[in-house]
Amino acid sequence: xxxxxxxxxxxxxxxxxxxxxxxxxxxxxxxxxxxxxxxxxxxxxxxxxxxxxxxxxxxxxxxxxxxxxxxxxxxxxxxxxxxxxxxxxxxxxxxxxxxxxxxxxxxxxxxxxxxxxxxxxxxxxxxxxxxxxxxxxxxxxxxxxxxxxxxxxxxxxxxxxxxxxxxxxxxxxxxxxxxx
Amino acid sequence: xxxxxxxxxxxxxxxxxxxxxxxxxxxxxxxxxxxxxxxxxxxxxxxxxxxxxxxxxxxxxxxxxxxxxxxxxxxxxxxxxxxxxxxxxxxxxxxxxxxxxxxxxxxxxxxxxxxxxxxxxxxxxxxxxxxxxxxxxxxxxxxxxxxxxxxxxxxxxxxxxxxxxxxxxxxxx
Numbered sequence: 224x225x226x227x228x229x230x231x232x233x234x235x236x237x238x239x240x241x242x243x244x245x246x247x248x249x250x251x252x253x254x255x256x257x258x259x260x261x262x263x264x265x266x267x268x269x270x271x272x273x274x275x276x277x278x279x280x281x282x283x284x285x286x287x288x289x290x291x292x293x294x295x296x297x298x299x300x301x302x303x304x305x306x307x308x309x310x311x312x313x314x315x316x317x318x319x320x321x322x323x324x325x326x327x328x329x330x331x332x333x334x335x336x337x338x339x340x341x342x343x344x345x346x347x348x349x350x351x352x353x354x355x356x357x358x359x360x361x362x363x364x365x366x367x368x369x370x371x372x373x374x375x376x377x378x379x380x381x382x383x384x385x386x387x388x389x390x391x392x393x394x395x396x397x398x399x400x401x402x403x
Numbered sequence: 404x405x406x407x408x409x410x411x412x413x414x415x416x417x418x419x420x421x422x423x424x425x426x427x428x429x430x431x432x433x434x435x436x437x438x439x440x441x442x443x444x445x446x447x448x449x450x451x452x453x454x455x456x457x458x459x460x461x462x463x464x465x466x467x468x469x470x471x472x473x474x475x476x477x478x479x480x481x482x483x484x485x486x487x488x489x490x491x492x493x494x495x496x497x498x499x500x501x502x503x504x505x506x507x508x509x510x511x512x513x514x515x516x517x518x519x520x521x522x523x524x525x526x527x528x529x530x531x532x533x534x535x536x537x538x539x540x541x542x543x544x545x546x547x548x549x550x551x552x553x554x555x556x557x558x559x560x561x562x563x564x565x566x567x568x569x570x571x572x573x574x575x576x
Contacts (some may be wrong), residue, residue: 243470250466253460262459272461279469344452363453369418388414389451395442398449 231295240284241403250279253296256365257303264307264359274310278303293374297367300375304357309352347397355390362387409439413446485564492560496553 231252237245257278262271281302289298348356361367361375369380376383412429415421421429433440498504513520 246470246473247466250469254465255460258461259456259459271459272465275461276469276472280472283469283473296446299543341452341456345456346448347455348456359450359453363450364456366454384418387418391417391446392416395445395449398452399445 230274233297234292235286235289238283244392246283251301254279256296257299260300260360260365261303261307263345263348264353264357265310271308273307274303277306281306294371295372297371300361300365300367305377344398351390353394354386355393358383358387359390359394361402406439409433409436410442411437413443417446417450461545484566488560488564492557 228346231249232319234245234249238249241366254275257357258271258275261274262268265274278299289295348359351359357376358372361368361372368377369383372383373380374377409429409432412421412425415425416429429443433443512524
């Protein structure tokens with residue numbers, strides 16, 4: 224897992240006492256990761272923003288109940304995951320590829336090719352079933368351990384392992400064996 | 404070694420859970436089996452790329468929306484407004500007490516708007532009656548009207564401000 228910022232516990236204490244600056248700092252530290260994760264799950268910018276918003280509101284309102292012996296990011300991802308699942312349930316979402324995601328890049332930039340490849344990977348990830356998508360993002364992008372993913376998703380480690388192995392194979396097939 | 408077994412070891416490598424012994428066995432096999440070597444490369448490549456995926460961000464102003472929903476900025480605005488009001492109140496009181504300008508201004512208004520004077524006279528009667536009810540010590544003393552009104556409004560203002568701050572403190576906890 225990514226290393227948590229050293230000052231996170233101080234920030235939490237300050238945020239609990241209503242310090243706006245501390246809340247801003249927490250938002251700046253985690254909003255990118257949380258938003259990216261949710262966006263890759265729901266594939267819609269506005270929905271992702273709404274869920275990210277709700278995640279942080281819920282997080283700050285429940286901050287007093289946060290167990291400081293646990294990693295803060297794991298707790299935050301748990302909230303994000305639960306709200307994303309609520310969104311899926313509420314909207315009976317069909318998990319399909321949405322074209323708006325595939326944005327045009329800047330053709331003149333030097334790292335265009337690299338960027339294009341990453342977009343391709345992102346596109347491929349979006350084609351995975353939601354549970355597989357979530358697992359590969361949490362394990363390979365967010366670098367969470369099996370135990371932490373198990374806490375976030377409330378699924379046994381053995382199930383996560385099996386599913387992740389299957390997801391990796393699918394990912395590899397999609398990346399290296401494109402449909403004709 | 405069977406390909407199925409190799410696939411399992413490759414997965415273990417990606418999990419970060421492969422033992423040195425298994426790593427040795429895997430490397431040995433990959434060196435002689437191009438099919439498994441390619442599969443291993445593809446597996447590593449497709450998952451390694453995930454780490455470099457772009458990070459997306461919500462629209463600018465996202466933090467402000469969260470902060471204002473939490474009511475933090477509102478609390479700050481209330482505190483600020485309270486300071487401004489108290490300051491304004493004090494400044495107005497000092498100005499009214501020590502500056503000759505208000506009296507001059509009132510004189511000018513009185514000559515320009517006689518209806519206003521009549522209204523003021525009527526209001527003074529009402530205030531005087533109220534004053535006599537509220538403060539028996541200063542009853543019938545028209546000079547006491549100003550300070551009494553000031554005192555009543557000050558108490559009212561302090562009460563409202565206190566209640567507001569109390570409410571905000573509750574909201575914070």
